[in-house]
Amino acid sequence: MIKPKELAAERQKSLGEYIRDRGVVRIEDLSREFDISSATVRRDLEILEEQGRIRRVHGGAMALESRLEEQMFDDKASIAFREKRRIAEKAMTMICNSETVYLDGGSTVLELARLLVNRTDITVVTNSLRAAVELSGRGPRLILVGGELRRLSQTTVGSWTRCLIEQIHVDKAFMGTMGLSFPEGTTTTDPNEAYTKELVMSRSAKTILLADSGKAGKVVFAKSGDIENIHTIITDKKFPAHLAKLFKKQGITLEQV
Amino acid sequence: MIKPKELAAERQKSLGEYIRDRGVVRIEDLSREFDISSATVRRDLEILEEQGRIRRVHGGAMALESRLEEQMFDDKASIAFREKRRIAEKAMTMICNSETVYLDGGSTVLELARLLVNRTDITVVTNSLRAAVELSGRGPRLILVGGELRRLSQTTVGSWTRCLIEQIHVDKAFMGTMGLSFPEGTTTTDPNEAYTKELVMSRSAKTILLADSGKAGKVVFAKSGDIENIHTIITDKKFPAHLAKLFKKQGITLEQV
DNA sequence: AATATTATGATTGATATTTATAATTTTTTG
DNA sequence: CAAAAAATTATAAATATCAATCATAATATT
CATH class of the missing domain: 3.40.50.1360 (Rossmann fold)
Structure with missing residues (x-):
């Protein structure tokens, strides 16, 4: 079974979600998980960073949702x-x-x-x-x-x-x-x-x-x-x-x- | 099953619906599925994007995220x-x-x-x-x-x-x-x-x-x-x-x- | 029926994307 | 502090997609 490659835009969205779920990921993992070269991962991360969706760090990327903000305003979840x-x-x-x-x-x-x-x-x-x-x-x-x-x-x-x-x-x-x-x-x-x-x-x-x-x-x-x-x-x-x-x-x- | 050729406008509507249903599609698939050349698919997608119904991406097209939200503010953001x-x-x-x-x-x-x-x-x-x-x-x-x-x-x-x-x-x-x-x-x-x-x-x-x-x-x-x-x-x-x-x-x- | 208009599909040069490799930088380790 | 390891950037080649063109087919107009 040959899996058709995802569309670039689609893949970038998935990557963003993947990172949001895990918090932090290494490039190596993304490259293996999505079956793309590390160069492509880097380019995608660059794009996602430009959009302000993630933050790139040495060796990988981090989700960029200020925990403080979330806690302060994560409406229904908050205590009281x-x-x-x-x-x-x-x-x-x-x-x-x-x-x-x-x-x-x-x-x-x-x-x-x-x-x-x-x-x-x-x-x-x-x-x-x-x-x-x-x-x-x-x-x-x-x-x-x-x-x-x-x-x-x-x-x-x-x-x-x-x-x-x-x-x-x-x-x-x-x-x-x-x-x-x-x-x-x-x-x-x-x-x-x-x-x-x-x-x-x-x-x-x-x-x-x-x-x-x-x-x-x-x-x-x-x-x-x-x-x-x-x-x-x-x-x-x-x-x-x-x-x-x-x-x-x-x-x-x-x-x- | 051979479908009678659709009218251009009709086909574009179908294309739009098809894309909305799937979220993301590649041009190749649309070309095969609707039995039209990739050039025609591209032209149709261009028209649909101009109307703000879809977003074209490299290799295919994506449905817009939340149509309801956007229309709430009479949002013209997606056209042109x-x-x-x-x-x-x-x-x-x-x-x-x-x-x-x-x-x-x-x-x-x-x-x-x-x-x-x-x-x-x-x-x-x-x-x-x-x-x-x-x-x-x-x-x-x-x-x-x-x-x-x-x-x-x-x-x-x-x-x-x-x-x-x-x-x-x-x-x-x-x-x-x-x-x-x-x-x-x-x-x-x-x-x-x-x-x-x-x-x-x-x-x-x-x-x-x-x-x-x-x-x-x-x-x-x-x-x-x-x-x-x-x-x-x-x-x-x-x-x-x-x-x-x-x-x-x-x-x-x-x-x- | 003849003609003009428009839509389509094939071709091709231009763009964009992906990957591999080399050069450079940063981080880790001894 | 320097060498080794790892990661990033830069570059180039291979691949895929796009946009423009043109000939042809379909449709509309006269």
């Missing part, structure tokens, strides 16, 4: 996905007709964005590229906040964001966070991101924090918001009681779903 | 793909080290974006959501222009875009267009989009227009740029000679690839 969705569902009920809302970055807020694809009555302002993509096809009127894209969070941050945010006013801002504690408030890893968050909260009538209990008590590098600026926190049942008490004492509405 | 990619490749050679470039919307410019995934030395400013997504993983420093998202083009437009664009200055702006004619210049369907385009061109040292020959002589609703503001036009060989002459007389560099 259920909690996050319930939190997002609760958040949605708080959006009234023809309101203008702000959507921050983070996986919980992204869940909220997904729930808004049929809300054509509202206006969404966001600095989250992922949220924007979710809502780009149909749904709310969508306003993107410009600025430099921060790769890790896939949000626009920095001084450019000011130009637009300073000119708007939203009814409700739905914010994510890395850490939530008392009395530090909300904290995040990147100062630019923190700055943008504070700015948004200052332009919003109400600030609603979406934070699963995993964030409770955590403090990371940069402060992104004062306790006083938060109106509502939506979290899950596992949120520590002592923290809940402290926040309530501050006049914050704390919803546990 | 070859011309568009060649134009984009030419455009890429014009981007020098550590430059800052602007990427407009449109399928040709989107092709250019795809070629920039490994250019970590440059900075890209764009109002195109799709270009942003292409470059969001890795590659150039990426700055998004904020504003209201126009669904059809997937670009941000309108007065919000001003806040950021007015504060920047780019080395080269790579612009798309719906129509290109003389003496009208570039035209597009949406006035907001036209406004944003003009603004960008005023903030760029050089404006490079990426326009396949299908745009030549077309005039649509809103004027998006004067002839005088264009420095270079990159188009394909089929660009009408009389228009080419006129543009060159205006001092515009016209590259036909």
